[in-house]
Amino acid sequence: MAPGSFAEYTVVPAHAATPVPAATPAYLTLLVSGATAHISLKELGGLEEGKKVLVTAAAGGTGQFAVQLAKKAKCHVIGTCSSDEKSAFLKSIGCDRPINYNAEPVGVVLAREYPGGVDVVYESVGGAMFDLAVDALAVKGRLLVIGFISGYQTPTGLSPVKAGTLPVKLLRKSASVQGFFLNQYLSEHRASMDHLVKMCARGDLVCQVDQGNLSAEGRFTGLESVFRAVEYMYARKNTGKIVVELPHSVNSKL
Template identity: 55%
Template sequence: MAAALPRTFRRILCEKFSPDFRQATRIVDTPMVNPGAKELLIKNRYLGINASDINFTAGRYFNGDEQPPFGVGFEAIGEIVALGNECQRHFKVGNHVAYMQNGSFAEYMVVPAREAFPIPSCNPEYIPFMVSGLTASISLDQLGDLKSGETVLVTAAAGGTGQFAVQLAKAAGCHVIGTCSSSEKAEFLRNIGCDRPVNYKTENLDQVLKKEYPKGIDVVYESIGAEMFNICLENLAIKGRLIVIGYISGYQTAKGVSKSRNLIIPPRLLSKSSSLRGFLLFHYVKHYGKHFQKLANMYHRAELKSSVDLGQQVHYKGLDSIAEAIDYMYSGKNKGKIIVELPKQTSML
């Protein structure tokens, strides 16, 4: 028998556009909702934190047709607590699911059944398979053209998405270089199979690449931008591919981009027959199911590690801790995917 649902639940709304998450958002009480015929009502247990959360609150993904207030957060896993009558063939109350839906920073969420991924349990290690894992898996598959024996560079390699890019490139038979910012992260990278961790706080990445990889890098998985992007571009191999999945160095600025000295992209690309390829996950919706299942299967066969970070000094728990978790991500101290736990029990008010 399904547990009784509270009359209201809490969620986070963006009330004004700003890259400052605290200034942009507040937690509100919302009347409980009922799922439609083809929908699931999910009680969230774990929420994923993403660098692009503040791009969303800044309004950078809208074309002027969306105004606050609106829900924030991109992904969660949880338990089905109610469902529409057309979903009962494939789901039942008590099943666990993962999903990606705008507004997921909430205690409860109504999700179209077709967009939910069944999972065997609410293990938080399933959270990284979504935004982070799908970004790595789909972009490398669709844009990377990986070939066994090639050299791959992953920036921010110890982060939520970088950890998957490293492991998937290794699984494809590539030699993998990963950038990071501490000796602890370098050890983390070695443990997931990275051939050459580079701590850019103690080593000069440009010098390392030119000395140790004089023929250049075949594929770059780039998420930082600014000077890191410049170094990656300058060290591409002939016919190299530079995949841009983000530019986190600029997200906290007013305009959302960081200054770059690079005004010579065309001749750089032309001189090596190399290419620059942008990737935004939400343009590849039709690939979600296939790649989520691929990651889950690899994980279940112990061929893929999924590392999560619930915080170093404190355990991020509850909606009130999300802003702090975002700050932690931008401090650059996390290893793996930052997640926030929600309590099992909810007030019945």
């Protein structure tokens, strides 16, 4: 989580380290992705039994946790993804309605199957997906922005949205949009990690890792493969959290 993390070795203060039961890649998924999903939904999501929750990029590193945590709160979960294989993965972790946006238009599915809207959106894509999510909000719905990967590679770092229509859309529904950046919630990180590590160790939480075994050039091993791993992520090919294996069984996460 600190600058210089793409290294074979790094030194961190003991208070910033998290004890884990085993040195396996699964626990790396929790540091940023798991904690982001857990803290944001806990602090801002207002999850209750029966609520409808939409998770974008649901089969990705952080989406997988939002799906599972919302299900544990007894919500109905909808998740967007880019392939039938990812849809199958989402079903395996409890997603009630996976939507492969390359096979079904997300907006059409949401309007047809959820005419009353969704109560909470966990949004990490930005751009057109953000606009669809705003349109899908129910009365008093909440949209949590935890990222905008569609804009990360643009020169300005921006993900274009139809911001001009946003005030009236929110006003008509008494809905809200709120950003969540983990760095502003670090006081909650230790407790969140302790909770998530225990869940993972008990088998109560799937921590899906993608080490690039299905990529064209194979498994992500060594610092030189970091570039491939980043491109793999931007191409939306990963299922779960991407992990690059470094020498001496030291792992670095993306």
